[in-house]
Amino acid sequence: MNIKIGKSILKGNIKVISSKSDAHRLLIGGALADKPTKIFLEGWSNDIEATKSCLETLGCEVIRDNDGIQITPLWDGQADDIVLDCVESGSTLRFLLPIVAALGKHAILEGQGRLPERPIDVLLEELRAHGSLVKENNLPLVMAGQISGGVYTLPGNISSQFITGLLFALPLLEEDSEIRLTTKMESRGYVDMTLDTLRLFQIEIEEKDWGFKIKGGQTYRSPLEVSAEGDWSGAAFWVVAGGIGGEITCTGLRKNSCQGDKEIVDLMEQFGAKVTWGENEVMVCGGNLKGITIDAAQIPDLVPALCVAAALAEGTTIIYNAGRLRMKESDRLKAMAEGLQKLGVRVSQQPESIKIEGGSVHPEGEVVLDSYDDHRIVMSLAIAAAAMGVEAVIERAEAVSKSYPTFFAEFTRLGGAADVF
Numbered sequence: 001m002n003i004k005i006g007k008s009i010l011k012g013n014i015k016v017i018s019s020k021s022d023a024h025r026l027l028i029g030g031a032l033a034d035k036p037t038k039i040f041l042e043g044w045s046n047d048i049e050a051t052k053s054c055l056e057t058l059g060c061e062v063i064r065d066n067d068g069i070q071i072t073p074l075w076d077g078q079a080d081d082i083v084l085d086c087v088e089s090g091s092t093l094r095f096l097l098p099i100v101a102a103l104g105k106h107a108i109l110e111g112q113g114r115l116p117e118r119p120i121d122v123l124l125e126e127l128r129a130h131g132s133l134v135k136e137n138n139l140p141l142v143m144a145g146q147i148s149g150g151v152y153t154l155p156g157n158i159s160s161q162f163i164t165g166l167l168f169a170l171p172l173l174e175e176d177s178e179i180r181l182t183t184k185m186e187s188r189g190y191v192d193m194t195l196d197t198l199r200l201f202q203i204e205i206e207e208k209d210w211g212f213k214i215k216g217g218q219t220y221r222s223p224l225e226v227s228a229e230g231d232w233s234g235a236a237f238w239v240v241a242g243g244i245g246g247e248i249t250c251t252g253l254r255k256n257s258c259q260g261d262k263e264i265v266d267l268m269e270q271f272g273a274k275v276t277w278g279e280n281e282v283m284v285c286g287g288n289l290k291g292i293t294i295d296a297a298q299i300p301d302l303v304p305a306l307c308v309a310a311a312l313a314e315g316t317t318i319i320y321n322a323g324r325l326r327m328k329e330s331d332r333l334k335a336m337a338e339g340l341q342k343l344g345v346r347v348s349q350q351p352e353s354i355k356i357e358g359g360s361v362h363p364e365g366e367v368v369l370d371s372y373d374d375h376r377i378v379m380s381l382a383i384a385a386a387a388m389g390v391e392a393v394i395e396r397a398e399a400v401s402k403s404y405p406t407f408f409a410e411f412t413r414l415g416g417a418a419d420v421f
């Protein structure tokens, strides 16, 4: 699917979809719990579908209805030779790996797109050191054996998803465990979300300055009913679209959420956008944006949208501590640099950072942009081209369904010009 974007100003109200990060966590909590859980959810995505179908293969019953999902705990008697297809979802793979190892399941884990290239080696090493018999270093992985408790030592700056997966798995083991971090943690907000979910399911984790202490033999207690939070990572595209010349109110968002990506509002204010908070909503409209310097260590998923704000701000923006962006669904620093350059923007990349000179003259005539098969690149380039008034074709825009299948329906509803062909 290709999408043609035209000059347009996005204005109006939007109820954001549920956070996929929260949905993954609640589904896993529900799968490990003592009783069924009803999860209220707005919207759906390919990544949530990946976690849902892996949990079904592991023996959960998952029923989708109008307002969410009902999940029954996973069933121990499920056959052992199972295939868990994580599709393109890093969260699904890295959360389920330690869980499958803690349950002692014999399972093949596979994935598609960029997933087989994304790092998992340090997590696999630690699982092997604690009893997992997995031999491979890349997908497909043949999982066998059962891990035991003890000290798990990991860097905190490759992927927080390793830590989340272990935090879910280690309370299931008989023995106590520790997760010892050898570096400062990055993407910290995602681990906070995990701790929040674990508290909801009455799992106790003790936080230390070196990592986490986890008691073994714990039971996940279902909260019976829970609502997934609104998605700050998806809302970021609307917040930026508001700040670069539109006027958008995003509703259904918690101001005091643990999601690190709520930072998008402060960052847009720093760029010079006008922000008004209401109860569970935020209105953002354009100001005279000026370039800023941004540390991306805790907010990797905001970077593509922030590159768009930078391109429409006067002066220079530098986004640093962003090396991890190269190992997401695409090399996001390269994808944004090349996409924005085609839109006339001066951009340079270093291994760990990107520098963007805003206020450029944009090309006349049609420009063809590669989606790099990455949802966050598609959404970023769409709001960029619309605001810059460039006619742009985004190729293979269906990648958007990884996190936000209804993005273009909302984009046109807000006045954006987007034609699918």
Ligand SMILES: O=C(O)C1=C[C@@H](OP(=O)(O)O)[C@@H](O)[C@H](O)C1
Pocket: 020, 021, 022, 091, 158, 159, 160, 161, 164, 186, 187, 190, 191, 300, 301, 324
């Ligand atoms: O735990 C999560 O829900 C996520 C963690 C982050 O990954 P890293 O910790 O690998 O940066 C983020 O990029 C991803 O989209 C979702």
Ligand SMILES: C=C(OP(=O)(O)O)C(=O)O
Pocket: 047, 088, 089, 090, 091, 092, 301, 328, 329, 376, 403
């Ligand atoms: C990187 C992302 O997700 P995941 O790591 O779960 O594939 C994302 O949604 O931008």
